[in-house]
Amino acid sequence: MSHTIQDFLKACRVCPRACLVDRTAGDLGVCGMPDVYRVARIAPHLWEEPPISGEKGSGTVFFSGCNLRCVFCQNRDISREGIGDLMAEDALVERIHELLNQGVHNLNLVTPTHYTPMLARLLERLKPILTVPVVWNSSGYETVESLRMLEGLVDVYLPDFKYISPELSAAYSAAPDYAEVATRAVLEMYRQTGEYEEKNGLAVKGVLIRHLVLPGCRADSMAVMKHLASILPPADIRVSVMRQYTPDFARDCPHRNLHRRVTEFEYSSVLEETARLGLMGFSQGKEAASKAFTPNFKKK
Template sequence: MNFLNTYESCRLCPHECGVNRNAGELGLCGEDASLRIALAGLHYGEEPPLTGNGGSGTIFISGCAMACPFCQNHQISRKGMGRPVFADEFAAICTALQLAGAENINLITPSHAALRIAEYLDFSRQAGAVNLPVAWNSSGFESVSTIERLKDVVSIWLPDLKTLNREAAARRYGISGYPPAAARAILAMADTGDTIIDTDGRLRRGLMVRHLVLPGEMDSTREVLEWFARYIGGKAALSLMLQYTPVHIPGEKRAIPGRGINKREYNLLMRWVEEFGIDDGYIQEPNSSMEWLPNFNRVNPFDSRLSRTLWHWGRGFIEEPSTDGGN
């Protein structure tokens, strides 16, 4: 699977910035053609069908095409943390996750590196390094052509659907074209195959759409719920995330909500879920707390109750791959 020449005039995401990433130029994602990773480990805070008993095998990719002004992972998405890895090290990371008991390989913010990831996943499978389902945990800001290229590699789609309101997309993210691009991408993901959940309740294939509910933006959330119910209800699960916490990124000048979700907004959300008949999915309890925010300067950026680090960009393997555990 060799699509790497696309990096020569990159149109991988809807930005279509056209830079030559193969020559070392940086796209709007902040990345050249290399694959940079910040962290890999088991994560226990994902939705139950992803976490299972062993945890989700998360791989945090550096860079991002969105630059959200309140990104909890801004150290790696915008501030450059992470280092390049090649196919053999990527395969070793996948092996370590699998041997540690991961339920899946969960690629976080992968879209801008899709072609390199596809190449490395192909290498890893041929080398026998991984036979777990691959989850594509993205912003939803994808091109349909990229999804077509990935449909034989990715089993589980986990896109965000941040908003379907162009004004809100321009104001919050600086990308007025996000809503139509994300809607097209998610519809394409829904067409890649039926949902498969095994006898242990683990998601092995399918689509789960995530939506972060923003304080003061409830009209935008209602649009998302209505669209979901109309176009992909019955073909996908919906995960409503209520953990918004104000994150102040150095140098970020855009205004962000200064509080978490309140009780009135939560109750309104519950009424809308019932109104639109959405019964396949997950709703977090409101939890706006700085203690849950990651710090990627630490070997384990997350609370130890949520994760276990196996590989860190500044240290390499924290735990050497072992034959103990596994699926």
């Protein structure tokens, strides 16, 4: 396994960016992270969807850096500025044990994609002793080859599916191939976990796909829902339609539509389309769209 990790990181092709930089020598690609974990936050988190947060919280580990770097990112101090502490694997395992001892409902790895081979090794170590599900909370911009390393190690996939339009994904995430890549990724996730299941109101396996509705992009959001319903059995997955977009983090970007909030009409029409397609899942209250971000997810 460690040989495979070195192979991946020496000419990095862990994600679709395929930067081919030598992360073991400290060279950095688009994600901005070396071959050592940099972790921004390890704590129980109550603001995820109800079957992820439950009453006691989700056990989140927020990794610094990101391979997608959207212009409107709401976590840019973590994803772009690389805030966080460098941490060896043993230290991270110890912190995860402390987190799990707080009674959280799952281990939730947030923005983990650029560390996939390393996390596969860490999960192989942890999985036999874990009593809670492992959640992989990603942008969806990841390769099937990397995802296959996680087979049997991840219980619940929680990916985004951000765009269909190559123009939008090129403009906002510099990834014109986003929809193609995310399509292959969610199909692989579904192949690994099968249909979504909850026990006692908590997600125990399956794929829950998030989509953030962006201002001025209603048609693309509806196309995302249509696409998801066409590639996966609607009854077997869950979707989370998010309205928490806030322009506070996109004021300096040139896309003027991103300088405002999502309207009631935009959000509700995406929800209507989601329901019409037979997709089930979660929506957010209006109060979610604030910089303070206290999202209120509701089951549809």
